[in-house]
Structure formats: structure tokens, C-alpha cells
Amino acid sequence: MAAEPQSSSSRSIVSIPPLTTEEEDQVILARITNDDRPLKRVIKKFHNYTSLSHAPLAPTIGTTTDQSLDDAREAFLVELATFQLSLKKSVMICEAEARQVEEYQRERHEIEREHAVLREQIDQLKAALEEAQIIRRRKIEYDLVAEKVNTLPSREELEHSINSLECDMAAIRTEHETHNRTLVDQKASLDSIITQLDYLRFMGKDKDVASVDTSRVPTPAPDSAGPDVVEDPPEATPPIATEVAQNEREEGEHDKGAPDSTEASGTGVDEDDIEMGEVEEDPKPKRKFREELEEGEASDASSALSDPPDDI
Incomplete structure (x- = not known):
């Protein structure tokens, strides 16, 4: 009787530390991802079946009969089949998830390939846009030049006007030379x-x-004049x-x-x-x-x- 209080005091002294937040999260995640309740039920049915199949050494009041043993065995087999189905379901889920991962990888590679193709197309479209802008700018300049050229007279008219101007210049040169000769003659005259x-x-x-x-006519010299006066000869x-x-x-x-x-x-x-x-x-x-x-x-x-x- 004295030993029992001592053991109870020792048990009361031992304290379990509380779980941290991270540990609680891990426990919750494990329980969500791995549901162990079917396994626990299978174990419980198995223990129940074993306890009924093996008779105790000292019979107790109210022991089970063969009927209860069969029920326990059936319940164990049903629970085992249910557990097997859950395991097959989990395997199928894993395989589906693997297929989904492969599909995701394939789609990712396809998206990357399309992304590269689209990037090349964008580069090509940029180059085509720049070339189109250059062509458009040149076309605008050509239109301006063509408009100016259209305002000018034709080649035949220009040649005719040039020839007429050359003829006028030749006539002007000839007239100028004639005037020069006339002026020289007039000067000489x-x-x-x-x-x-x-x-x-x-x-x-x-x-x-x-x-x-x-x-x-010679005139007589005055009386006062001397004989040395000589007249000038004509x-x-x-x-x-x-x-x-x-x-x-x-x-x-x-x-x-x-x-x-x-x-x-x-x-x-x-x-x-x-x-x-x-x-x-x-x-x-x-x-x-x-x-x-x-x-x-x-x-x-x-x-x-x-x-x-x-x-x-």
C-alpha cells in the first residue's frame, strides 16, 4: 500500500513538454496526408479476433461462444478488405498524381517550346515592323519627290527651253560682237x-x-627811226x-x-x-x-x- 503512493508521486513528477508550433503543424500535416484510422481499426479487429480465438487459462463468467468468434473473424476480414481497398485507392491516387506530374512536365516543356517560338516570332515581327517603317518613310519621301517632279515641266519642254535659251545666248553674243565691231569702226571714224x-x-x-x-604793205619809217630798221619777210x-x-x-x-x-x-x-x-x-x-x-x-x-x- 505504501508503494502505490510512491509510484503515483513519481508519475505526477514526470511532465511532457508541450509541442511547438512547427511540431504541431507537422503532426497535423501527417494526419491529413496519412490517415491511420483504417489501420487502427484493422489492428483493433485483429486483437479482438486473437483474443477470442485463444481461450484464457482461467475461464471467466460470460465467455464468448463460437458464434462470437466467427463474427470477430468476419469483422476482421471485412476491415482488412476495406484497408486493402484504401491502400489500392492510395496507390491509384499516387499513380494518378505521378501521371499528373508527368503531364505537368510535358505541358511545361511544351509551354517553354511555345514561348521560345513566340519569342522568335516577336523578334521577326519587330524586324518586319522596322523594315515596314523604313519602307513607309521612303515611300513618303518618294511621294514628296514625285510631287515636286510632277510640278516641273516635261523633259521635252525643258530641252526646248534650253535650246531656245542657247539660241538667244548665241544671238546675244553675235549682237554683242556686232556692236563691238560697230563701236570700233565708229571709234576709228x-x-x-x-x-x-x-x-x-x-x-x-x-x-x-x-x-x-x-x-x-611796207610803210615809211618814222623820222626818228634809223636806217637799221629791217622789215620782216613774209x-x-x-x-x-x-x-x-x-x-x-x-x-x-x-x-x-x-x-x-x-x-x-x-x-x-x-x-x-x-x-x-x-x-x-x-x-x-x-x-x-x-x-x-x-x-x-x-x-x-x-x-x-x-x-x-x-x-x-
């Missing part, structure tokens, strides 16, 4: 006319001087005067009238001066120019008409 006018002017002056010299007409006179006759009769009238008026005035007893002296410029003409030098005098225009 003007130079010759100016030279002849200079000759005529010089000839008129020489005729004036000659008429004055020929009409000069100046000879230069040979260039005759050449100018010939040119004047070739030019026409209208150029002769003016010098003759000038000579007559000059002669009358000179005669009046001589009658008054005055001695006429040639002006220095005329004398100097006459001396130059006597030496045979031609005049190079020019006027505004002799200068060529600047645009030739």
Missing part, C-alpha cells in the same frame, strides 16, 4: 574725223596768217596746208565757205591796221604752232569724242 577737223583748223589758221603776210605757207586743202575739197564745198569768209574778214581788218601804219605781229602761240607744222609734226590733239566708251 571719229578719230579720223577729229584728225581731219584738226587739220582743217590748222589750215584755217595758216591761211589767216598767209593772208595777213601777203596783204602787209612767212612761207607750210606744206601741210596744201594737204589739208585737198582733204577739204574731198570733204565738200560747205567746209570751204567758213575759212574763206574768215580770211576775207581777217584780211579787211589787217588792211585797216596796216593802213594806220601799225605793224602786225603774229601771236606767239600761232607762231609756235606754225613752226611745229613747218617741222612736219602732226597734231595728236584729241577730244571727248575720240575716247572710246568704257563698256567696250
Whole structure:
């Protein structure tokens, strides 16, 4: 009797530690995935059947009969068959899950293959899109250029206009050359006319001087003058005067009238001066120019008409 309190106190001292959260989760997952209740029922039926099949050494009151033994055996066999069916069901579930895994792997490989194919197609479509954009941009540029070209005249019209312009340029060049030759000829003519006018002017002056010299009459010297006074001899007409006179006759009769009238008026005035007893002296410029003409030098005098225009 004393031993029983000691054993109860020792049993009360031993304490089971509580399960952690992870351990509880594992127990719950094992119970969900592995249902052991059928196995426990089979074991229970088996123990029941064994306990009935083996009779105890000391018979007890209310022992079972052969009827209860058969029932226990049948119940064990039924429970065993049920357990076998559950095991077959689990095997079938495992095989189905394996087939599902294989199907999943196959589908995954198929999806990956399709993904690669679609990626290649996307790359090809990107390249095609870029090429289409380039073609569209070139087409827009071509349309702009074609529109500008259509606004221009045709090739035949351009060639015709070019030929007409070339003909106009050739005509302008020919006309320009003609104008240049005409200007050169006119310049030469003007130079010759100016030279002849200079000759005529010089000839008129020489005729004036000659008429004055020929009409000069010697007058008696004053009483106060000595015998050493000598009269100036008349100046000879230069040979260039005759050449100018010939040119004047070739030019026409209208150029002769003016010098003759000038000579007559000059002669009358000179005669009046001589009658008054005055001695006429040639002006220095005329004398100097006459001396130059006597030496045979031609005049190079020019006027505004002799200068060529600047645009030739």
C-alpha cells in the first residue's frame, strides 16, 4: 500500500513538454496526408479476433461462444478488405498524381517550346515592323519627290527651253560682237574725223596768217627811226596746208565757205591796221604752232569724242 503512493508521486513528477508550433503543424500535416484510422481499426479487429480465438487459462463468467468468434473473424476480414481497398485507392491516387506530374512536365516543356517560338516570332515581327517603317518613310519621301517632279515641266519642254535659251545666248553674243565691231569702226571714224577737223583748223589758221603776210604793205619809217630798221619777210605757207586743202575739197564745198569768209574778214581788218601804219605781229602761240607744222609734226590733239566708251 505504501508503494502505490510512491509510484503515483513519481508519475505526477514526470511532465511532457508541450509541442511547438512547427511540431504541431507537422503532426497535423501527417494526419491529413496519412490517415491511420483504417489501420487502427484493422489492428483493433485483429486483437479482438486473437483474443477470442485463444481461450484464457482461467475461464471467466460470460465467455464468448463460437458464434462470437466467427463474427470477430468476419469483422476482421471485412476491415482488412476495406484497408486493402484504401491502400489500392492510395496507390491509384499516387499513380494518378505521378501521371499528373508527368503531364505537368510535358505541358511545361511544351509551354517553354511555345514561348521560345513566340519569342522568335516577336523578334521577326519587330524586324518586319522596322523594315515596314523604313519602307513607309521612303515611300513618303518618294511621294514628296514625285510631287515636286510632277510640278516641273516635261523633259521635252525643258530641252526646248534650253535650246531656245542657247539660241538667244548665241544671238546675244553675235549682237554683242556686232556692236563691238560697230563701236570700233565708229571709234576709228571719229578719230579720223577729229584728225581731219584738226587739220582743217590748222589750215584755217595758216591761211589767216598767209593772208595777213601777203596783204602787209611796207610803210615809211618814222623820222626818228634809223636806217637799221629791217622789215620782216613774209612767212612761207607750210606744206601741210596744201594737204589739208585737198582733204577739204574731198570733204565738200560747205567746209570751204567758213575759212574763206574768215580770211576775207581777217584780211579787211589787217588792211585797216596796216593802213594806220601799225605793224602786225603774229601771236606767239600761232607762231609756235606754225613752226611745229613747218617741222612736219602732226597734231595728236584729241577730244571727248575720240575716247572710246568704257563698256567696250
